[in-house]
Amino acid sequence: MTKAHHEEKTLHKLVNRSKEDLCSGQPVDAGRREAIKTGALGAAVAAASSVIGAGTVFAQESRAVSTSKELAGKTAFITGGARGIGLATAEEMAKAGANIVLFDIASGQIPNVGYPMANESDLQSAKAKVEAVGAKCLAIKGDVRNRRAQESAMDQAVKNFGSLDVVVANAGVTQAGNIEEFSAEEISVVFDINVAGIVKTTQAAAPIMKKQQAGRIIYVSSALGRMGNELFPVYTSSKWAVIGFAKSAALTYGKDNILCNTVCPGLVHTRLADNEYILKKMLPNDPNPTFDRVSEMLKPGNPISIGHLEPLDIARAIMFFAGPATAKVTGEVFDISYGSTARSIA
Ligand SMILES: NC(=O)c1ccc[n+]([C@@H]2O[C@H](COP(=O)([O-])OP(=O)(O)OC[C@H]3O[C@@H](n4cnc5c(N)ncnc54)[C@H](O)[C@@H]3O)[C@@H](O)[C@H]2O)c1
Known part of the structure; x- marks a missing residue:
């Protein structure tokens, strides 16, 4: 044959x-x-x-496939859950039957980050959106740079809902510019949140999940964690680090049935990308830069002719790593980037 x-x-x-x-x-x-x-x-x-x-x-x-709720009775803890990809993930997991814990700095600003974070009213409105789906939700204000704060929030999750099944290490910040123009403080804040933050999220979750002998940790890196980029050099290196850590965690915790996987989104329409600071860096010659123009600019270079994704696109990929299809998968990296990484990696 x-x-x-x-x-x-x-x-x-x-x-x-x-x-x-x-x-x-x-x-x-x-x-x-x-x-x-x-x-x-x-x-x-x-x-x-x-x-x-x-x-x-x-x-x-x-269309006739069963719609049974695959996360029924499970608890999902999502950092950076007040808006953007984190909120979309919370809503998807809530629809799938999970109890939700939103953990977000909700501070409005972070020193040395060039655009606003979510604020307290964003966090409360995110909670209301999750509850509108019919799920139970705790909204906890806290910083991923603080291990203790995450330990305490995860303890609350277990006290309220009985377990900690899925952790989405999603909180992150970006910055753009020429390598030589970043101050020491600007470099530090990106690494403290994007890298040390996900390490501390893992440190907080692991003891609970080890006791359970079960758990999923899903890390949000970026398509820029898969290639170099001149405009986002510090952010890019922090997102490579996320993958290195996630794979290391997969090796460490496999024996405890804690599965650690990573998603790598391309450009997503959230406040991280759609803000004055980033748009000016991406379109320096445009007197009125908009997210739509950035998307149009990127579109022709992408194998699938789209210039950006929506938060729901990423939420669905994160859900994949929380569900039964990946019950025997760890240490993997899933690119959701309209084919852009097809050019750059094996
Ligand atoms: N938007 C994109 O184009 C894009 C692309 C690839 C990867 N990502 C990654 O996706 C993740 C989510 O980003 P987003 O696009 O939804 O951005 P976003 O700015 O809309 O949301 C990030 C959330 O994280 C919170 N946060 C920030 N620092 C925190 C901290 N120290 N502690 C707790 N919460 C904190 C913010 O308040 C905000 O609610 C980030 O890790 C980001 O790097 C985004």
Whole structure:
């Protein structure tokens, strides 16, 4: 049999098995159901379907996939949860049945960061959004640079909800400019939050998860954690460090069934990117720089012709690492960057 024949046969089998599972009324096993729902297997089967001309049938059947709540009874702790990617993740996890803890500095400003953070009213409105989905939610004001504050917040999570199942180490700040123009304080604040912050989040979570002999920690790095970048040199190096730490944590905690994985978003429409300070750096010759113009500028260079992502796109990828499809996965890195990293890494 030629290689092409063999591959086509395998694809036929994959499509037919999925159709059997979906049509028979028999329960699809949890891992495969999740893979179909979140798109991993769905994407493989959709690709297979289009090869053999069954795409339409599968597209209809995929809507019949079970909608059971995959995080029911679990507790998710999300740093930087007051807005942006953190909030979108909280809402997705709430919809999936999780109790939510939002942990955010909610300070309005951080010295030596060039754009505003979330404030207390953002944190309260994030809590209201999560509760509107029907989930229980604690909103805790705190700084990821403080290990004790995170330990205490995680203790509250366990006291209120009984466990700490998913931690999303998401809080982060950015800055842009020429290598030589950053002050010592500007360099330090990025590393203290983006790198030391995720280390401290892990230090706080690990003892609880070790006791449980279960847990997921999902780190938010960046597409800039996968390549060099002249405009974001310090931020870029901090996001490479996130991946190095996440892989080290995966090695350390695998024996305790704590799974540590990383997502790497491309440009996402949040306040981190859509603010006066960053837009001026990205479009220095534009008298009225806007996020839309940045997105338009990036679009032609990307394999998929889009210039940016929405927070929900990233939330879904984070959900993938919280759910059953990745129950045997650790130390992995998932790029969600409209194909940009296809050019730069193996
Ligand atoms: N927006 C993008 O284009 C993009 C791309 C790749 C990666 N990321 C990463 O995604 C993560 C979330 O960013 P976002 O885009 O949602 O930004 P955002 O600025 O909208 O949200 C970040 C949240 O983190 C909070 N925060 C900041 N410092 C904190 C601290 N020390 N302690 C606790 N909370 C703190 C802020 O108050 C804010 O609510 C960051 O790690 C960022 O580096 C963002």
